Amino acid sequence: MAKASKDYKAGGAKKWLIIIGILVLIAIIVTVIVLVIPGNTADAVDRLRQSSQTSFLENRSEEEKYDTFGQKLTNSSISYFVTGNEYASVEIVSGSINLILDFYNEYLPLAKDNKTLSKNYKKIKNNLEDAVDHQKEMNEIMDEANALKAGSDTHLKNLWVDFRISFTDYITSMAKAIDALNNCYQGCFPSTLSNNLASSTILNTIDDFLSVITSEFKALTKSNLKEHTQADYNYTTYGKVVYFSAFVENYLYDENDIYSYNFDASLQEKYKKVNDFYATYSQSNFTNVISSISSSNLEIEFTPGQVDSDGILDAVKAFLNVR
């Protein structure tokens, strides 16, 4: 009988083939899971539904808490947070955010489950959950403030500054969630009457408003600190907040422009002209128009670097100013 060669080990190559085969199979399974099997997009729908019902100042007890906080501020030496309209701005912005969430809440359950939804649902869910955390912080601060005895103005001011920080974080998270919701609206309802130039212009403008308001609140958290006095205080966002509130109410609560766009030549003309602004003056200047809204006279003070012979800027002003 022939001797087996010392160097030959029966089944060696076969073993390696099996190992490689298993590794390839695992790679295929992982790829399928990541690319093919969709995430649980229903989580975003559930989260949105809850948020639209429980967002800041949506329930009565939270409203009463905020009212009490406002009374404390009004009856103190730091009443300028109220008379300067920052206190009112928090209320107005929160109400508008709730209207926006209500609007998207009527669409997301019907959204086409496609790549856009897959890409955005986590951003929606995670940022809405972050907003809940910041809302909890605001409630804790209000509880502490409302328990203060009269004469604790320094402590009260510190709490308002803390509250502002949490509120800024809250609207930052909401703005990110709303941006993702906008992506879903525009990407998950392809070729429908509801998704048109009017709706994309309106929803993109809402994102722009939130971007400006959020930036200004962030700047305020950096510029108005606990040790600062009224002399250092300069709140200038009220005008944008008033425009924002009216804009959301006019275009999202009453959705006529969105639903009638495809059937109404005058609306098509209106939105073409608003969109001509981007080509004529650039996208970043659209945000500058919003930033230019004055709190003192509630006027849009943006001036273009060129003659507006086609009336495009006037069309944008009319579009934004629906008070």
Add this chain to the structure above:
Amino acid sequence: MKKRFITICLTFVMALSGLALVACGDDSSDVNPYESYQTTLASMRENKTLFKNGTTDYGMESDFYLNNFYDKNAEGIKVEGNQNYIFLTAYGLNYINKYYTYLSDLSGYDFSGLNSALESLTSYLPVIDLASENIVSADQIANISVYRSYFVEYEANAKELINIVFDNALALSDFLINERGLTAGLGTETQTQEQITFYIENEVLYAINDVRVILMESAKGKVLTGNDIYDGAVKLLSYYGGLVTNNSYITSITAETMADSINLSNLLAGERTTTRKANSSFSIYDYENDKNILLDGDNRAYYAQLQKYYSMDNNFLQQYYNYLATNIYE
């Protein structure tokens, strides 16, 4: 080795046999249902118990007016049944009666969808035929409550007939557009008046079918006056019904206008897909009759979509009707 080779060969042969069996199975895709439609419609027309010639609501004449469709009140006096049933039955059959003729002399197409739909119709006709005969007999010999129970059955059968008729109409429409290519060239200079008429009448079919979905599926054939979606759907039926009367006709329109119209119809079709999602998840009949069903959670989104499509002031079907009435019809 030999055993393995034989096993492989046997497996191959069995697989081929299975494929052959499937291939040689009963296949209706080649059979043109033109003659079947002709025969079926002729027999329906001749069935004077089930159908008669009449003018429905909105002035539409039809040989397929549901006959003997009467309920009785407490005093035993006959009251004609829900007019929406009569209109929808007649309208759907009128559509089929007009457009099945386009199947004449066709061959080499996939007729399976049509044959399947027609099979549903022919197999259901004896059921509703019996119901109509029962109501005639009951009228002569039965007391009021027995008569009314027969009418309930007749009405339920009529609802099912409507759904089957519309399945047939939509199958015919789908075939003529997608298989036969009847609308190829629309919106260009080569378009013909016949194509324009066919296209617009199909858009009206889809809109009326949208209403049927609410009245016969979501409302389960019941009258739900007071529910805004139901009321909106009934109002829309009166508008679209008016477009199919003998007095309305489609004007000759330019290729550019036709192209715009096609674009609008495609957007409406997209919105219809979203609305169907709401339709399939929410029944207005269940909502009106079950106190546990609330307009919260996803129901709120479904109801809102139905309102946008059927009932709010500038609902989509209303706006589309206005567009047709202004730009396409005279």
